[in-house]
Amino acid sequence: MRIGICDDEKYARLEVRRLCELYFGEHKTEHNYIEFESGEAVLAYSTKQNSDPIDLLFLDVEMNGLDGIRLKEQLLRQRVIERIVFVTSHKDKVFDAFGQKTIGFIPKPPAYERVEKMLTIVREEKRENVELVFIGYNGKEQSIRLNDIVYFKASGSYTEIYSYASDMTRMEYFVISKKIGEVEQSMEDYSVLRVHKSFLVNLANVVSVGEVIKVRNSEEEIPIGRKYKEQVREAYASYISDKVRKRI
Numbered sequence: 205m206r207i208g209i210c211d212d213e214k215y216a217r218l219e220v221r222r223l224c225e226l227y228f229g230e231h232k233t234e235h236n237y238i239e240f241e242s243g244e245a246v247l248a249y250s251t252k253q254n255s256d257p258i259d260l261l262f263l264d265v266e267m268n269g270l271d272g273i274r275l276k277e278q279l280l281r282q283r284v285i286e287r288i289v290f291v292t293s294h295k296d297k298v299f300d301a302f303g304q305k306t307i308g309f310i311p312k313p314p315a316y317e318r319v320e321k322m323l324t325i326v327r328e329e330k331r332e333n334v335e336l337v338f339i340g341y342n343g344k345e346q347s348i349r350l351n352d353i354v355y356f357k358a359s360g361s362y363t364e365i366y367s368y369a370s371d372m373t374r375m376e377y378f379v380i381s382k383k384i385g386e387v388e389q390s391m392e393d394y395s396v397l398r399v400h401k402s403f404l405v406n407l408a409n410v411v412s413v414g415e416v417i418k419v420r421n422s423e424e425e426i427p428i429g430r431k432y433k434e435q436v437r438e439a440y441a442s443y444i445s446d447k448v449r450k451r452i
Contacts, residue, residue, distance in 0.1 A: 247270065
């Protein structure tokens with residue numbers, strides 16, 4: 205597990221790291237750290253080509269220059285920072301800090317129990333983000349993480365799999381020689397839902413369900429078949445409720 209710690213005060217970074225070490229010592233989890241003295245340093249790291257992904261960034265809200273709230277907005281469309289937990293003494297900033305990558309808040313000075321909870325959430329979510337292997341229509345294997353998949357689209361006797369490109373700003377796809385009904389059966393253990401006769405959607409990347417489905421980091425809209433509307437709304441509400449429950 206790779207941990208990022210961003211705070212413009214060194215003692216605050218050291219304290220978060222100390223609490224993380226208590227957790228990793230107890231759970232024997234392989235880990236490393238990247239420390240940042242400013243929001244600008246995090247932004248530079250996240251936009252640098254080939255930067256290693258950070259599973260969880262402990263982020264201070266109030267910093268000189270680029271603060272945590274504004275930084276969070278700039279990280280939403282980038283893959284490098286997977287999740288954020290805000291460490292702050294400013295409770296009035298909590299609602300501003302909510303976001304798709306935000307998994308929680310820790311008041312300053314941080315307590316071990318809160319750090320432990322955040323790291324446990326990350327460990328469990330990483331375990332759920334399995335690597336899937338598909339055989340392309342050309343016979344070559346294609347490996348992809350579950351959370352990178354956005355949707356599946358029927359194309360006759362084939363299925364197109366759309367996933368995020370490495371920079372998270374666009375989608376790419378590859379084709380497998382399976383009908384979408386076969387793909388649906390193979391994905392029934394995951395958060396993938398049939399929403400239309402021609403579409404399966406990964407609920408992990410859905411941001412809203414209305415007359416159409418909107419997914420993160422894209423203007424693309426996925427149709428919902430008439431007979432699937434109620435099922436899709438209920439499934440998405442249940443998925444979000446379960447996600448929130450696990451993070452509380």
